[in-house]
Amino acid sequence: MVKVSDGQCGLCTHFGEAEKAPQLVEILSTRQASEELVSDCGHPKLANLHLRVTPVSGCDGFVLAA
Numbered sequence: 001m002v003k004v005s006d007g008q009c010g011l012c013t014h015f016g017e018a019e020k021a022p023q024l025v026e027i028l029s030t031r032q033a034s035e036e037l038v039s040d041c042g043h044p045k046l047a048n049l050h051l052r053v054t055p056v057s058g059c060d061g062f063v064l065a066a
């Protein structure tokens with residue numbers, strides 16, 4: 001497991017946005033994620049690129065998930 005900090009994809013509302021996978025809720029509560037997890041970024045400016053990111057990736061489009 002890796003630690004996920006503010007500003008990183010694992011805590012972003014756009015991380016795995018289309019999938020709404022249960023593990024995303026777990027990342028928010030534990031602030032930890034599997035090193036092997038990769039998911040789509042759903043940011044409107046990036047969605048057409050089908051960008052795949054890890055929980056510890058990041059960009060300036062970060063929005064803290066509710």
Ligand code: SF4
Pocket residue numbers: 007008009010012013014015016040041042043046053057058059060061062063
């Ligand atoms: S790449 Fe940016 S917008 Fe996409 S999930 Fe990561 S922080 Fe959020």
